[in-house]
Amino acid sequence: MSFIQCLDNIHDLPSMPHTLSSVLEGLDSMSSSAQTMEKIIRDDPVLTAKILRIANSPYYCLRQEVSSIARAIVVLGFEEVRRIVIGLSLTGIFSNDLGFDEFDTKSIWLHSIGVAKVSKMLAEDIDGLEADELFTAGMVHDLGRFLLCLYFSSELREILELRQKKQLSLFDAEEQYGLTHTEVGAYLAKRWNLSEMLMDVIRYHHRPNSAGPNTLAASVVFLADEICQKMKFGWHIEGEPDRVIVPKSLGLNLDIVKKAVLYLKEEKERIEASWGAIFFT
Numbered sequence: 001m002s003f004i005q006c007l008d009n010i011h012d013l014p015s016m017p018h019t020l021s022s023v024l025e026g027l028d029s030m031s032s033s034a035q036t037m038e039k040i041i042r043d044d045p046v047l048t049a050k051i052l053r054i055a056n057s058p059y060y061c062l063r064q065e066v067s068s069i070a071r072a073i074v075v076l077g078f079e080e081v082r083r084i085v086i087g088l089s090l091t092g093i094f095s096n097d098l099g100f101d102e103f104d105t106k107s108i109w110l111h112s113i114g115v116a117k118v119s120k121m122l123a124e125d126i127d128g129l130e131a132d133e134l135f136t137a138g139m140v141h142d143l144g145r146f147l148l149c150l151y152f153s154s155e156l157r158e159i160l161e162l163r164q165k166k167q168l169s170l171f172d173a174e175e176q177y178g179l180t181h182t183e184v185g186a187y188l189a190k191r192w193n194l195s196e197m198l199m200d201v202i203r204y205h206h207r208p209n210s211a212g213p214n215t216l217a218a219s220v221v222f223l224a225d226e227i228c229q230k231m232k233f234g235w236h237i238e239g240e241p242d243r244v245i246v247p248k249s250l251g252l253n254l255d256i257v258k259k260a261v262l263y264l265k266e267e268k269e270r271i272e273a274s275w276g277a278i279f280f281t
Ligand SMILES: [Fe+2]
Pocket: 141, 142, 181, 205, 206
């Protein structure tokens, strides 16, 4: 039985968070509006409280206290609130200890937030990409990591040993072993009915040139991932190659990459302090 077939037999795989599907669907249908968003959020008091805490955190430096979701949408903007909801609904499903020194929940989520923000930023400079979709893609790109830790822990320990023994990158070791966080993540994406683009980004973010029609999106997330890891923003693993590879397919000017690095440097502490504390309490 292949590893992916094994997943069919796992009965407690997390289901798609309800708020996430509402918010993602809300964008596709033209009905997405501040009111719909407010309603989605209002149904969930924990989410409401967390959004208000984020809105009032030093991250946004607001002068006046935000005390309602309607107000948060006005002050932070519809799209920003939507991104917060996406972040919070995802971090809510994987929040437990993963049982590995090499992987911990909080840093993987911080990494994902970093990748999401940088992907969005890069996408703004590239024709043919929707920046907010790329934010979501960054948030979900490493979902498979959680599944490997939680459902394939002994295999993952063997992968880490193989990496050590053969001095491979973590992803090369996963591929040689025959079990990758990308395939496992794509399996979950399919189960959750995520869009083709999100599924391709999850599956190909380490091999973006294989992503067919979604090569551009996968390359953006690949590059954002490289930048976040090299800058040690959230989760990263020691002993990976040092240089950042910029996919040629993006046709990006290096200044844009530098801008992303600078942005991350400046925002690192703010993101860690504000988002980090609220996501995980
Ligand atoms: Fe990855």
